[in-house]
Amino acid sequence: MSAQAEQTLVICGHGMVAQRLLEKLVVQPQRPFERIVVFNGEASPAYNRIQLSALLAGDANEDSLQLQQPDWYRHNNITVNQGDPVTAINREDRTVTTASGQTQRYTSLVLATGSRSASLGLEGESLEGVMGFRDLKDTRQLIQTSQRHRRAVVIGGGFLGLEAAEGLRSRGMAVTVLHRGSHLLNRQLDETGGALLEQALTERGLSIRTQTSPVALIGRNLVRAVQLDDETLISTDLVVIAAGITPNTELAREAGLDCERAIRVNPQLQTSDPQIFALGECCQLENQTFGLVEPGYQQADVLAQVLCHSDSQAAFAPSTIPTRLKISGIPIFSCGQTDADAETESVIWQDYDTNRYCRLLIRDQRLTGAVLFGETSDGPWYNERIQQADDISPYRAHLAFGKHYCEAA
Ligand SMILES: Cc1cc2nc3c(=O)[nH]c(=O)nc-3n(C[C@H](O)[C@H](O)[C@H](O)COP(=O)(O)OP(=O)(O)OC[C@H]3O[C@@H](n4cnc5c(N)ncnc54)[C@H](O)[C@@H]3O)c2cc1C
Structure with missing residues (x-):
């Protein structure tokens, strides 16, 4: 068994969300852990997974994807075990065992195992290529x-x-x-x-x-x-x-944690075992799972508070997250509702010459969705209106023309 400290936080998975959790933990004024130990299935330290699209397109290189330099982990006294996935959790002994045979005791355990590409169950899926x-x-x-x-x-x-x-x-x-x-x-x-x-x-x-x-x-x-x-x-x-993702829940299931589509957590990211937490793409809150990084980052903020303050009231509440396509030269922004229902009205603006298109969905004089194609600079402003549920009636006639027209109105 490896060296054990009294209070050890073990993190299983070192993706974008686990890294954000580490960054939030190291700035907490009080940390109740003497040691933080991370185990990762991948051979590389946490990197910007989102930028893999840019790497594939030749618009980024591998170095630019790295989230922290190796010094950062040393400086913050974080032990990272790359390429050594956790293979079992023993909840009674509060230990994890890894593929290389290490056993590590934990005081608290965080599962941040992410997800994998969903299989379609097609004949021939195991072929090379x-x-x-x-x-x-x-x-x-x-x-x-x-x-x-x-x-x-x-x-x-x-x-x-x-x-x-x-x-x-x-x-x-x-x-x-x-x-x-x-x-x-x-x-x-x-x-x-x-x-x-x-x-x-x-x-x-x-x-x-x-x-x-x-x-x-x-x-x-x-x-x-x-x-x-x-x-x-x-x-x-x-x-x-590339037809969806499957949360990595096997480890949690085998340990007897409550799982459905993903690992079930409460708003404090606690699983059915109070000593074990889960966040990012491997977790499920009520009937919602997460396939974007932003909710994972919000969860990391909450979990850092929860882990460091036993009386923390921090709680994660899912919100509408805008999405953008990362293909250069084709700007797309989408947030909230995308298609009208019986209670929704649409404001549509389209310029056929320049291929710009904007559709805004409105219910009870509140913006509920925005789809922008070709020109997306006002996307964050529309998103704010959706989040704040602002009454848009004073500037409704100008809404499709964006922030500046509406503010002037
Ligand atoms: C190409 C691509 C582009 C994307 N673009 C966007 C985008 O534009 N916007 C956006 O919001 N999201 C995007 N995403 C999704 C985003 O990357 C994920 O939402 C985010 O990375 C989830 O973070 P995570 O830490 O939960 O999981 P992951 O980043 O998947 O990390 C989980 C890590 O845990 C490891 N692991 C699994 N099992 C074990 C185990 N038993 N022991 C130890 N380690 C284990 C895995 O190997 C992995 O390294 C994109 C994803 C991809 C693949």
């Missing part, structure tokens, strides 16, 4: 494949799939995107926004097929083709599955 787009290892492999091969199919027309497709295209591959929904980014854009996006991506050279699903991936060892539900066969050398 079929992969997800989740971590640095995947990204390096995608870059290498783009240097050796020419054709790729990306399954999923959400943010991740489109960023993967555009990255591979910019590296010279002929890319087909398969999307089950009626339009691209159907969770973030309305139909018009989706059609404008499809047009912009098609003009760049992507081949896009909506309302279609793959039924099998075909090949002997290497993937060679994707078969669609209408019998079409698309020849390919690479298949990227």
Whole structure:
């Protein structure tokens, strides 16, 4: 058993949210832990996962993704074990065991195990050349494949799939995107926004097929083709599955923690075991799970307070988080509601020449959603109106023209 200190915080997973928690913990005036020990499944220290899209597109390099220099961990007395995932939690002894055989005692344990690319359960998914787009290892492999091969199919027309497709295209591959929904980014854009996006991506050279699903991936060892539900066969050398994420809950389940789609927590991020906490993409609050970094950062703020102050009243409350597509030259902003229902009115503004589009959704004179395509600089201002539930009636006529017009009104 490794050296043990009286009060040890163990963190399982070293992704973006665990790193934010560490940064919040080290600035707390009182820390009830003598030691912080981190175990990570990946070989690299925490990095900016969001920027993997830029790395794939050739717009960033690996060094620029690093979140902290190695000195920072030493300076803050944090022990990080890279490439040594936790394989078991013993709740009775309050220890974790890792793949390399280390056993570490904890006073409190934080699970920040994130998620992985969801499997589609397709025949042929285990063939060589079929992969997800989740971590640095995947990204390096995608870059290498783009240097050796020419054709790729990306399954999923959400943010991740489109960023993967555009990255591979910019590296010279002929890319087909398969999307089950009626339009691209159907969770973030309305139909018009989706059609404008499809047009912009098609003009760049992507081949896009909506309302279609793959039924099998075909090949002997290497993937060679994707078969669609209408019998079409698309020849390919690479298949990227970017159709959702699955929270990493196995460790928690095996330890008997209450899990549903993810690890269940209360607003203080406590699991069904009061000594164990979970946050980021691996946690579930009521019926909500999280696939963006911002809620994870908010959870890290709360958990740092909870861990350092036994009487803390800090509590995490999910809020509407705006999303942006990270494909250069195609600005998209989406926040809140995207499609009208019976109680919602829409204000729509479209410039056909410049392909700018704005749709604002309003209920009871309150903004409930904003979809912006082409020009997104007012996105944060619309988001503020949504968060604050402001009465927009004094400037409703100017709303589609953005902050400056509304403030002048
Ligand atoms: C290409 C890409 C682009 C993205 N773009 C955006 C974006 O623009 N905006 C946005 O908000 N979000 C984006 N996301 C999502 C965002 O990256 C995640 O929401 C965020 O990283 C979640 O952080 P996390 O710490 O919960 O999990 P992760 O960052 O996934 O980290 C979890 C870590 O835990 C490790 N782990 C798992 N099991 C164990 C174990 N048993 N023991 C030890 N370690 C373990 C994993 O190896 C991993 O390193 C993107 C994701 C990807 C992949």
